[in-house]
Amino acid sequence: MVRPEQYLNPEIARRVKRLDLKAKFIVEGFLVGLHDSPYRGLSLEFSEHRKYVPGDDPRRLDWTAWAKTDRLYIKTYQAETNLAAYLLVDTSRSMGYAGAAGAMTKLEYATALAAALGYLLTSQNDTVGLGLLGSDLHKLISPRCSRRQLVRILAELAQTKAAGVTSLAPGLHAVARRVKRRSLIVLLSDLVDEFSEVLEALRRLAFRGHDLVVFQILDPREQNLDMTGPVVLKDPETGAEVATDADHIRAEYAHRLDAFVQRCRRGVKELGGDFAVMTTSTPFDRALCRFLAERKRRF
Amino acid sequence: MTFGDRSVLVGLVALAIPLAIHLLGRRRARRVPLPTVRFADGAHQATRGRLWLKRAALLGCRLAVIALLVLALAQPQTGGARESGPGGPWIICLDTSPSMLASGKGTTRYEQAREAVLRLLAHLDGTSPVTLVRSGRETVQGTPERIRAALPQKPTVWWHDEPLASLIARAAVNLPETARQGRPCLVLLTDATDWALRNLGPAQFKDLDAEVRLVPIGGETRNGRLGLPRFTVAETEEGRRLFLDVDVAGADASRSTTVHLALVGQSRPQSVAVGPGEARAKFTAPLEGTGPWQGRVWIVIDDALAADNERFFTAAEPAPIRVLIVDAAHAENEPVGAADLVAAAFPGLPPAAKKVTRAQSDAVDEAALGQTDVVLWIGPQAGPSFDAVERFVRGGGALIWLPANAEEPEEKLAELLGAEVDGVETAADGATINPGGYASDLLAAFEGGAAADLAGPVFTQRLVLKPRRGSASIHFTDGRTAVVSQTRGRGRTVALAVGPGKTWGNLAARPEFVVLMHSLVEALAPDRTYRAMNRVVGRPWRGQEGPARGPGNYPGALPADSGAQGRLGRSPYSVNLPPEETADLTPQPNRLAAAFSDQRTRVLDPSQAFDLKGLMAHPATNPAAWFVVALTLVLAAETFLAGRPRRPSP
Numbered sequence A: 001m002v003r004p005e006q007y008l009n010p011e012i013a014r015r016v017k018r019l020d021l022k023a024k025f026i027v028e029g030f031l032v033g034l035h036d037s038p039y040r041g042l043s044l045e046f047s048e049h050r051k052y053v054p055g056d057d058p059r060r061l062d063w064t065a066w067a068k069t070d071r072l073y074i075k076t077y078q079a080e081t082n083l084a085a086y087l088l089v090d091t092s093r094s095m096g097y098a099g100a101a102g103a104m105t106k107l108e109y110a111t112a113l114a115a116a117l118g119y120l121l122t123s124q125n126d127t128v129g130l131g132l133l134g135s136d137l138h139k140l141i142s143p144r145c146s147r148r149q150l151v152r153i154l155a156e157l158a159q160t161k162a163a164g165v166t167s168l169a170p171g172l173h174a175v176a177r178r179v180k181r182r183s184l185i186v187l188l189s190d191l192v193d194e195f196s197e198v199l200e201a202l203r204r205l206a207f208r209g210h211d212l213v214v215f216q217i218l219d220p221r222e223q224n225l226d227m228t229g230p231v232v233l234k235d236p237e238t239g240a241e242v243a244t245d246a247d248h249i250r251a252e253y254a255h256r257l258d259a260f261v262q263r264c265r266r267g268v269k270e271l272g273g274d275f276a277v278m279t280t281s282t283p284f285d286r287a288l289c290r291f292l293a294e295r296k297r298r299f
Numbered sequence B: 001m002t003f004g005d006r007s008v009l010v011g012l013v014a015l016a017i018p019l020a021i022h023l024l025g026r027r028r029a030r031r032v033p034l035p036t037v038r039f040a041d042g043a044h045q046a047t048r049g050r051l052w053l054k055r056a057a058l059l060g061c062r063l064a065v066i067a068l069l070v071l072a073l074a075q076p077q078t079g080g081a082r083e084s085g086p087g088g089p090w091i092i093c094l095d096t097s098p099s100m101l102a103s104g105k106g107t108t109r110y111e112q113a114r115e116a117v118l119r120l121l122a123h124l125d126g127t128s129p130v131t132l133v134r135s136g137r138e139t140v141q142g143t144p145e146r147i148r149a150a151l152p153q154k155p156t157v158w159w160h161d162e163p164l165a166s167l168i169a170r171a172a173v174n175l176p177e178t179a180r181q182g183r184p185c186l187v188l189l190t191d192a193t194d195w196a197l198r199n200l201g202p203a204q205f206k207d208l209d210a211e212v213r214l215v216p217i218g219g220e221t222r223n224g225r226l227g228l229p230r231f232t233v234a235e236t237e238e239g240r241r242l243f244l245d246v247d248v249a250g251a252d253a254s255r256s257t258t259v260h261l262a263l264v265g266q267s268r269p270q271s272v273a274v275g276p277g278e279a280r281a282k283f284t285a286p287l288e289g290t291g292p293w294q295g296r297v298w299i300v301i302d303d304a305l306a307a308d309n310e311r312f313f314t315a316a317e318p319a320p321i322r323v324l325i326v327d328a329a330h331a332e333n334e335p336v337g338a339a340d341l342v343a344a345a346f347p348g349l350p351p352a353a354k355k356v357t358r359a360q361s362d363a364v365d366e367a368a369l370g371q372t373d374v375v376l377w378i379g380p381q382a383g384p385s386f387d388a389v390e391r392f393v394r395g396g397g398a399l400i401w402l403p404a405n406a407e408e409p410e411e412k413l414a415e416l417l418g419a420e421v422d423g424v425e426t427a428a429d430g431a432t433i434n435p436g437g438y439a440s441d442l443l444a445a446f447e448g449g450a451a452a453d454l455a456g457p458v459f460t461q462r463l464v465l466k467p468r469r470g471s472a473s474i475h476f477t478d479g480r481t482a483v484v485s486q487t488r489g490r491g492r493t494v495a496l497a498v499g500p501g502k503t504w505g506n507l508a509a510r511p512e513f514v515v516l517m518h519s520l521v522e523a524l525a526p527d528r529t530y531r532a533m534n535r536v537v538g539r540p541w542r543g544q545e546g547p548a549r550g551p552g553n554y555p556g557a558l559p560a561d562s563g564a565q566g567r568l569g570r571s572p573y574s575v576n577l578p579p580e581e582t583a584d585l586t587p588q589p590n591r592l593a594a595a596f597s598d599q600r601t602r603v604l605d606p607s608q609a610f611d612l613k614g615l616m617a618h619p620a621t622n623p624a625a626w627f628v629v630a631l632t633l634v635l636a637a638e639t640f641l642a643g644r645p646r647r648p649s650p
Helices: A004-008 A019-034 A063-069 A106-123 A147-159 A168-178 A195-207 A220-224 A246-270 A284-298 B006-027 B037-073 B109-123 B144-149 B164-179 B202-206 B338-344 B366-370 B386-394 B411-417 B451-455 B512-524 B589-594 B612-616 B623-642
Strands: A045-051 A073-078 A084-090 A127-133 A137-144 A184-189 A211-218 A230-234 A241-245 A274-279 B030-033 B090-094 B130-134 B140-142 B185-190 B211-216 B230-236 B239-249 B257-263 B270-274 B280-286 B293-301 B304-316 B323-327 B354-356 B374-378 B398-402 B419-431 B459-467 B471-475 B481-488 B491-496 B573-576 B601-603
Touching: A063 A073, A084 A106, A084 A137, A084 A168, A106 A127, A106 A147, A106 A184, A106 A211, A106 A284, A127 A147, A127 A168, A137 A147, A137 A168, A168 A184, A168 A195, A195 A211, A195 A246, A211 A220, A211 A246, A211 A284, A220 A246, A230 B037, A241 A246, A241 B037, A246 A274, A246 B037, A274 A284, B006 B037, B037 B623, B090 B109, B090 B164, B109 B144, B109 B185, B130 B144, B130 B164, B140 B144, B164 B185, B164 B202, B211 B589, B239 B257, B239 B293, B257 B280, B270 B280, B323 B338, B338 B354, B338 B374, B366 B386, B374 B386, B374 B512, B386 B398, B386 B411, B386 B481, B386 B491, B398 B411, B398 B512, B411 B419, B411 B481, B411 B491, B419 B481, B459 B471, B459 B481, B491 B512
Parallel strands: A084 A127, A084 A184, A184 A211, A211 A274, A230 B030, B090 B130, B090 B185, B185 B211, B211 B601, B323 B354, B323 B374, B374 B398, B398 B491
Antiparallel strands: A045 A073, A127 A137, A230 A241, B130 B140, B230 B239, B239 B280, B257 B270, B257 B293, B293 B304, B304 B573, B419 B459, B471 B481, B481 B491
16 A cells, blocks of 8 residues: 555656645645644644643643643644745646656656645645746636635646747746736746746746745756667757767766756846756655745745 | 788678668667757767767777788788788799609609699789799799799709709899898798708708798608619720619519619610519710719609619719929939839829929929929928928828938928927838728728738838827837828828838838828828819809719718729729718608798698698788787777766766
């Protein structure tokens, strides 16, 4: 029997066809892994009483209840934030790439991660919205905190297909224009684009007070150029081909890709955002941890 | 560079395989989608030059691996910096001595060797310079076609061989010229008989800047043998004739056995059939001219030369010996002096005998000695200058000193003779020469070697001779020294303890006196008599067929047991060559191989004598190690260039 935390592994999560279940399993597995979550009970809305146990903060004792019952109870509160998060998913054709046969595509990984984040946010009563980016902003769902909103987001993500060329900048500019409220912008993309333009768009978002979390999603094969011998490499978006020897260019390729990633990291960091490179084989908890850390930092 | 098996070079077609792989490999490249292709493109552009070089080097390495493999299988042979091969200069030394006429299974050795040469010529380029050197024939130079034409179906075999050493010496004469056209290859085709190998060894090849291939031609030979021929030359009513008989072994009823006699200058050889049970063949032949007459006897069984088949002989008139008799003891008016007795021993042979009187003896100068072979110095008094005689002896002359009277020779003369005279003693009962004491080479030619011949004279007076630098050659019966001889420079001196006069004994009155004088004179003039005929002719013989310009081609002086026969007087003098200088047809390829340890020299297996690969091969440098090293380097380069696929860890 699969234990909940095993769904953090993309290999396992991929077996779950329904995105809502996939998100549920990922988040549950993540929470089980967290045990005593430090994020619970951060709001001020009373939730329930529970018996005091040594180690609880004495400031949170309900002295009134003690006076009435001569027993020590701790007051717990339901989480309550005004966080609005936008999950922006790159749906360009390059995101439909999977290096190994049967492996999770970058888009599948991104949607699974976005669903998990949406599930997590919703379960914590945060408002969550969705943006689908390609050559432009294809879809933008305003953030809400409801079960229905989550269902809608998951439905959108489930129907998403990789298509079109990557052009993140126009989409991000559109998001910047339409999102007025200060929000947490989570971008899930391979960033295979003209990054200077992307960075300009991100700068615009940051200028508007949005917090940025960028997950660059890559396939292990494109990260390591995991192939040998003479190959003709074809760009799935533009159809451009390069005939070369994979063994011969691997080092130079890795160097160039790494330089690009570092450039992206530096650019996002300069905007005060968080940047993480995820491969489609990276466990989801790593992304979720980063996300929660960013959320905690902000709130 | 040449190849032992050029047919393997067809394998170079396999070079097309890596070429095809290289060219088709690009088409075979897999198409792989990659979203980050722009980084790959950048990396490709940045490393394109190196990639091209790497591919070219890789292709070169793979081509080299195959090429080296094929070349190694083709058995490459190198000859150093300068190469020889089908187009290079070839010097073919073909032994055409009589032993090459021996046959085994239908073909003679000459025919086998000729076939090998023709096959070699067939593989040479039409313009290849070839030099053909044959026994007793002039050297032929030209194209393979010309050489082919110069090889007759059957050889004109000269009756006396030219040993291989001489053939090689002649070939060496042509080396400097041929070496300009490349490193020459000397091919020696011989039956490697005992005679052919005479004096042959590494020394012959030490200074030869050429590859050497020895091709021993073998084969079975008939088992027939000849003994030493016994012969005399005598004046008959029909003129001067040779009488010769020779022992024959191996004749039986199942085979026809024939003994042949050939004399130089006589066109047709004589043949004598030897029937079953017969053991001797007899010949007689007229002789012309004054000699020396040279000839050979050989035995043929079933139309093929038999093993140990030949005997050579030389008959010659004794060469004139110039004798100068110096009378230093007697006055002109004395009736008969000792010198007169000595001079009486030379009335006929040699005709050049000359006597000078005591008064003239002081006038004998170096010019007079220069026209003399042997000086007979009679008496201790006066005479020519000691220094002049000393130079005469050292230059190859001979001095025989005999006492004329009881006076002792003065010190300088004694020093010259290598003997010390310690007075004169008388032997009242008479002294005789010990018959066993004159086995000296001085008397080796003494007719018959009859010991009793010199035992006859009785001496009543003698000098007490004591050898100083010389040695006692002949003794009296009582042990006293009769003759002291010594070698001085290139000449010899002989001192006798007795003189010819009556005061010494009855020597001069006996017939042995003449024999003794002639024996001494002939023995002391070796360089100008029959021994000279048997010296090696250093230069290769190049003359026409017939009598050689030199008196003979046989090496070395005659040993004592050579079976030499001679007759004094006016009879021609005959010499039989020693047994070891006669032919033995047994091929001795092992001995041939042992004679050459030079790396350039290669002795081919007789069973593969006609394997042209062996003839053409030039294994001066062993290529195996070179190929192993080259192959290893190429494979290492290939491994380095191809590399192992690197899969970076995630």
